[in-house]
Amino acid sequence: MKVIVDADSCKGHGICTTLCAEVFTLNDYGYAEAVDTEIPEDLTEAVQTAKDACPEWAIKIVGES
Incomplete structure (x- = not known):
């Protein structure tokens, strides 16, 4: 599976970095x-x-089952 961040949608809240800084x-x-x-x-x-x-x-x- 792959992860994509939509640059047009992201507003920079940073929640994802707090929850999973490895990715x-x-x-x-x-x-x-x-x-x-x-x-x-x-x-x-x-x-x-x-x-x-x-x-x-x-x-x-992408590639979720």
């Missing part, structure tokens, strides 16, 4: 980016939690 970071402009789009198996739950917590629905998981 998400804030860029120089304060918006979220995926550090590595491929989700490590042991972080699947944390990425899903970050996705669900995003108030802008800017996080997409």
Whole structure:
């Protein structure tokens, strides 16, 4: 599975980086980016939690079952 942050939707709340700093970071402009789009198996739950917590629905998981 892969994770994508929609740059047009992200407003820089940073919730995803708080919940899963191993996968998400804030860029120089304060918006979220995926550090590595491929989700490590042991972080699947944390990425899903970050996705669900995003108030802008800017996080997409591709290849969800």
